Amino acid sequence: MTEKKCIKEIEDMDIQDRMVYTMTVLLATVVNLRKGISWKSKYNTKGEPIEFIPGSGILMGNYFYVGVNTINGPVISPIANEYWDMFECKELDRAEDELWPETANVNNLLSLL
Numbered sequence: 816m817t818e819k820k821c822i823k824e825i826e827d828m829d830i831q832d833r834m835v836y837t838m839t840v841l842l843a844t845v846v847n848l849r850k851g852i853s854w855k856s857k858y859n860t861k862g863e864p865i866e867f868i869p870g871s872g873i874l875m876g877n878y879f880y881v882g883v884n885t886i887n888g889p890v891i892s893p894i895a896n897e898y899w900d901m902f903e904c905k906e907l908d909r910a911e912d913e914l915w916p917e918t919a920n921v922n923n924l925l926s927l928l
Contacts, residue, residue, distance in 0.1 A: 825837075839894055839895075839898050842881065842894070843881075843898070843902050846881060846902050846904050847902070847903045847904070850905070852885070853882065853904035854881070854882050854884075854904055854905050854907045855879055855880065855881045855882070855894075855904055855906055855910075856879060856880050856906060856907040856908070856909060856910035857896070857899075858909050858910065859880075859910060860909050861909075862908075862909055864877070865878045865879055865880055865893060865910070866878060877895070877896045878894060878896060879893070879896055879899060879910075880892070880893055880894070880911070881902050881904075882910065883927070885923045885926045886926050887922060887923045887926040888919065888923050889911065889923065890923045890924050891920070
């Protein structure tokens with residue numbers, strides 16, 4: 816098993832950026848362990864690039880969607896393009912647009928336990 820290094824120096828991040836980075840790494844871990852039910856896409860159902868500003872609900876940046884299809888429903892999250900290579904799963908031409916509420920995402924993730 817190869818050792819992976821942090822993409823960023825987390826010591827230099829503020830607390831919010833650390834939390835986002837940590838959650839990205841945790842989701843990448845789930846995706847990479849469950850490749851058969853996971854996917855990523857840089858395009859929405861209309862074939863347009865995904866642009867999302869975290870915490871605002873405003874679509875304006877360079878993001879992709881990553882998803883895990885659980886028995887309770889999908890877990891879908893916008894992730895900054897710089898982390899694309901962390902997610903080792905199939906790439907879809909187009910992704911679902913609908914983001915589930917965080918509580919649904921958590922409950923859906925729990926179904927993997």
